[in-house]
Amino acid sequence: MRRDSSIEKGWALNKQINGAVTMKCIIGLGNPGKKYEKTRHNIGFIVIDELVKRFSINLNKTKYKCTYEIQTIQQEKVLFIKPQTFMNLSGEGVRPLLDFYKVKVEDVLVIYDDLDLPVGKIRLREKGGHGGHNGIRSLIEHLGTKDFKRLRIGIGRPTNGAPIVNYVLQPFLKQEAATLAHTIDQSVKACETWLDKPFNEVMNIYNK
Template identity: 60%
Template sequence: MKCIAGLGNPGKKYDGTRHNVGFMVIDELLRRNGWKVKKDKFSGQSAVETVNGEKIILLKPQTFMNLSGESIRPLTDFYNIRAEDVLVIYDDLDLPTGKVRLREKGGHGGHNGIRSTIDHLGTKEFKRLRIGIGRPQNAMPVVDYVLRPFTKEEKHDAERSVKTAAEACEAWMEKSFPEVMNEFNR
């Protein structure tokens, strides 16, 4: 059994913002596969599907970004999912817009959603899919930058990265994570 959790902030106010690329990937997976969110528990929206005989749980925590672990932990406990079978999708300021990177484990890198996930799971041993959103220009505060939509110039790269991330998630449903990393970390 695997859990794919896309991080973001709930509510229309945050739709389409840089901080919500994790939600965008989950929405893309739902759309591509004709899946629907069926459960609104564990402080999140989730869909439980079976792919090649394995249960896959898609999760959009509704706790707001900084408390993401408060949704991920109860879900993984309920379904008895090991931390190494969790993939967390989130925005990354240190990657240019449109870039996608997968990692098997690591620190939080200053990302509060990942910090919360590490704190609640009690380990750094979960998989990550980072989506580049670039850094703010002109001394714009990071908090303002991440809560803004992508610019017209960035939109194409952002949409492409969401599709690439969804493809990587689908690949992980059928292949080992190192194989997926080799394929998508180009």
């Protein structure tokens, strides 16, 4: 039987040791489109944009409703993904792209916003539920597991009684800018550290 050449190319991109795929994947969650660029719900996009910028990478490839790129960093192949569906459908594109490149779920790190953490706080976890986050809910549904790594970034909760659905689609306040810049920097460093160290060590460093 003749193999699909596109699938063969996908396999060729993976480094294998004793048959085990070792490609890591970092996914930033958000909503596509200019109107959502600087909103709280898009902090996952904001962080991954800063991360790839520091590595001088552009997410120029498009497949399965995702923009992405693969780069070798510290002798590790890394797949960077920004789903281009809306947040509540994030898993639709991520699942087939991970399957295409044969990435294991335990090698996936997802960056997203968290209402229950104040602005300025980040938390790393090895697995967990969706906590009401529709992007994570979609990933769990499509991946069929909760066992993927997470980088949760605090966006706080509204203090003026605004509905959550409106609050998450608002930009950060000017007075939050300095704290936000530090949070983005720490989040990027946590991702960089994971490319070199076990995830439990990364948690010990950044979950303070």
